[in-house]
Amino acid sequence: MREDVFAALASPVRRQLLHLLLDGGSQPVGRLAERFDMARPSVSEHLKVLKDAGLVAESRHGRERHYRLEAAPLMEIRDWLTPYERFWRERLADLGTVLDDMEDRDDDNR
């Protein structure tokens, strides 16, 4: 478990899967697969990646397998993000200054 949450989120398909589970609740694979333009085994593979990252969990109901969201590992992302928050707020604060990204002038060095 904990097979790199960042990598799991790198695919738009997998992010969409999480979103479907977020506002559709626990769902069988077939229902999830309907929403995509790809074959069901491919969706299964994506679900496996999410499961290895701890982002979803499955439960058996008869011959169906319901996948549900496990949002806890997303805390790792949020925690990683935290030290950057200050930084982007600074940038937004003084946008009265130069905004050209491509242009260069000497900024702070240390």
Place this chain on the structure above:
Amino acid sequence: MREDVFAALASPVRRQLLHLLLDGGSQPVGRLAERFDMARPSVSEHLKVLKDAGLVAESRHGRERHYRLEAAPLMEIRDWLTPYERFWRERLADLGTVLDDMEDRDDDNR
């Protein structure tokens, strides 16, 4: 620009690069590359991915190129994360026992 921020963060090397820029400030490529076990051109490629995602910007200083953090695109990640926050707080409130998830902090290695 905006070449998928999630994908850019999928690589541990690139996350570490951002971290180096976060607390080391603007730095030339060589100084960044020293910190890794890989050849400099590889680090250059990673920087290019970060630049395409809008996460870093470069500025020329003599024969050096200084890369600096551009944290703004990380807002996209935070915004994506937001609807999940409610969900994981619910989970944590229920159990209150499983705290071993908090063990893994940063993953910057190599």
Place this chain on the structure above:
DNA sequence: ACTATAGGTCGGAAATTTCCTACCAGTCAA
């Protein structure tokens, strides 16, 4: 029992990523 349904896994093809060693362009310093 038999058939249909749900969904994993198994190769394999294609595309992408990741890393390397060259090599090239620009810049500084003699």
Place this chain on the structure above:
DNA sequence: TTGACTGGTAGGAAATTTCCGACCTATAGT
């Protein structure tokens, strides 16, 4: 100018990802 230094790019090997059709197992219903 000749060098030394910084860092991009080119091309390619290797590994990984992504997708597929084909197959297998398990369950449900008849």
